[in-house]
Amino acid sequence: MTFSTNIPIYEHDLRDIFRMFAPVFCLPLDIRLNYYDGGGCEVKIGEKTYKYVLFTGGVLKKELKKRLYLSLSDFLGATLPWGSLTGIRPTKIAYKYLYDGGRTENIAKMLQDEYYVSPKKAQLIAKIVKNQTEFLQNIFPNERARTPGVFDGLSGYVNLYVHIPFCPARCSYCSFVSIPREKNETLLKEYIALLCRDIVQTLDLIKRQNKKILSAYVGGGTPTVLNCEEMDALLSAVGSIDEVGEGKEYTVEAGRPDTITAEKLEVLKKHGVTRVCVNPQTFNDKTLAAIERSHDAASVVKAFNLCRDYGFDVNMDLIAGLPGEGVKDFENSLNFAVALKPENLTVHTLSMKKGSKFHGAGIENEKNLLKANVDAQDMVDLAYNTLKNVSYVPYYLYRQKETAQNLENTGYSLAGKFSINNITVMEETVFVYACGAGAISKNVRGGVITRLAELRDVGLYIKEFDKRLAKKLDFLGGGG
Numbered sequence: 001m002t003f004s005t006n007i008p009i010y011e012h013d014l015r016d017i018f019r020m021f022a023p024v025f026c027l028p029l030d031i032r033l034n035y036y037d038g039g040g041c042e043v044k045i046g047e048k049t050y051k052y053v054l055f056t057g058g059v060l061k062k063e064l065k066k067r068l069y070l071s072l073s074d075f076l077g078a079t080l081p082w083g084s085l086t087g088i089r090p091t092k093i094a095y096k097y098l099y100d101g102g103r104t105e106n107i108a109k110m111l112q113d114e115y116y117v118s119p120k121k122a123q124l125i126a127k128i129v130k131n132q133t134e135f136l137q138n139i140f141p142n143e144r145a146r147t148p149g150v151f152d153g154l155s156g157y158v159n160l161y162v163h164i165p166f167c168p169a170r171c172s173y174c175s176f177v178s179i180p181r182e183k184n185e186t187l188l189k190e191y192i193a194l195l196c197r198d199i200v201q202t203l204d205l206i207k208r209q210n211k212k213i214l215s216a217y218v219g220g221g222t223p224t225v226l227n228c229e230e231m232d233a234l235l236s237a238v239g240s241i242d243e244v245g246e247g248k249e250y251t252v253e254a255g256r257p258d259t260i261t262a263e264k265l266e267v268l269k270k271h272g273v274t275r276v277c278v279n280p281q282t283f284n285d286k287t288l289a290a291i292e293r294s295h296d297a298a299s300v301v302k303a304f305n306l307c308r309d310y311g312f313d314v315n316m317d318l319i320a321g322l323p324g325e326g327v328k329d330f331e332n333s334l335n336f337a338v339a340l341k342p343e344n345l346t347v348h349t350l351s352m353k354k355g356s357k358f359h360g361a362g363i364e365n366e367k368n369l370l371k372a373n374v375d376a377q378d379m380v381d382l383a384y385n386t387l388k389n390v391s392y393v394p395y396y397l398y399r400q401k402e403t404a405q406n407l408e409n410t411g412y413s414l415a416g417k418f419s420i421n422n423i424t425v426m427e428e429t430v431f432v433y434a435c436g437a438g439a440i441s442k443n444v445r446g447g448v449i450t451r452l453a454e455l456r457d458v459g460l461y462i463k464e465f466d467k468r469l470a471k472k473l474d475f476l477g478g479g480g
Contacts, residue, residue, distance in 0.1 A: 005033040016086035043071035083116030131395045157214035163436030164223040196237040198435040213241040215249040215421035224259040235271035255279035257303035258295040265310045279317040283336040316342040320379035321350035321404035330379040343417035347383040349407035351400040376404035437461035
């Protein structure tokens with residue numbers, strides 16, 4: 001399938017619709033969308049032409065995307081779970097609808113009518129918006145709910161993010177900045193030293209701005225690849241964080257259970273960390289080996305129980321649609337996770353991200369993996385129904401490109417254990433002050449979001465440290 005259009009300003013957005021169908025229906029067809037100044041458009045698919053009169057009061061990009069979706073859907077005899085939506089955060093559309101005067105009970109209908117979202121996904125978004133709003137109202141009872149942005153009054157808070165781009169080894173599905181620790185000891189030590197300076201100066205800016213830290217998150221990579229001395233130095237730079245509501249949220253990713261030890265957890269506990277991420281992705285030992293995770297399922301259980309011994313809340317991830325896995329394999333992993341009962345469980349759908357080994361294996365292999373994974377929707381449905389029956393509720397959601405069956409990533413939580421970081425980062429409602437290579441700082445003001453990404457290359461981050469730090473502080477300082 002190939003795509004072209006005579007309206008280049010929207011070509012990227014229209015291609016997103018095309019791409020959602022292309023991996024599943026690899027047909028030798030030429031597709032073209034033509035827009036006419038009189039308010040009409042036509043979509044040509046092979047020898048067939050679809051003609052439309054556009055709604056003059058609508059946003060042109062949205063209207064064109066909808067018409068391309070309807071044409072492809074009709075021609076191919078297929079619908080997609082998220083309809084014509086291509087963005088990462090479908091919840092934002094629901095919040096905008098409420099801001100414009102819509103009613104909460106009509107969110108699902110709006111998504112179905114306006115964007116052709118399936119009833120199941122539309123209802124999921126409505127539930128998540130309801131759960132997020134109630135949670136934030138409980139933490140900030142004096143704040144006035146509004147949208148977009150969920151809440152007014154959070155401008156006095158920031159989220160602190162610290163990035164550790166090192167891992168024991170790179171997993172096949174991963175596209176994040178990740179450097180194997182082995183053979184990079186000198187680079188790691190130099191990086192940590194500068195990162196601590198980055199953190200201290202960023203915290204100083206937060207203090208001078210009279211802002212408070214809503215949540216702190218140390219991510220990666222795999223932060224627990226650091227030894228105890230390195231971790232102690234890093235967390236000493238972060239220091240303590242402010243109280244939020246009845247408690248505080250301070251998270252460290254320990255995604256690889258083979259990096260978790262009692263000694264490291266002692267360091268985390270000493271510095272006030274409250275949450276730890278233990279991410280098996282699957283409890284199938286054969287799959288773990290295939291995706292190049294250097295541990296087995298038993299190691300996950302051991303690491304999880306160790307975290308429990310130290311009183312940490314635990315976030316856990318599973319991936320639906322891993323190569324070679326069917327519904328029964330995923331069900332086995334889901335049951336393992338449910339038995340452990342982590343506070344948060346996020347179900348991701350496999351994404352063929354650029355930079356991952358899966359993506360790098362070539363486009364044909366990538367398409368075959370996506371086409372072969374016909375069970376992804378069943379896995380996602382199984383997760384929703386299983387978790388609902390054991391008191392988990394969905395509380396955040398985001399999408400990525402090139403996912404199996406164009407699905408989503410959904411975070412579930414036990415009551416009262418929502419991650420405020422996950423909500424505010426995904427909904428982009430709070431400033432993010434980010435430290436480290438590849439980390440992205442965000443200014444959030446009046447619904448307008450600006451971003452500043454640090455250099456992904458660790459060597460360049462070190463080489464240009466002073467210049468880049470000054471640029472970041474100036475960017476964040478502009479937020480007042």
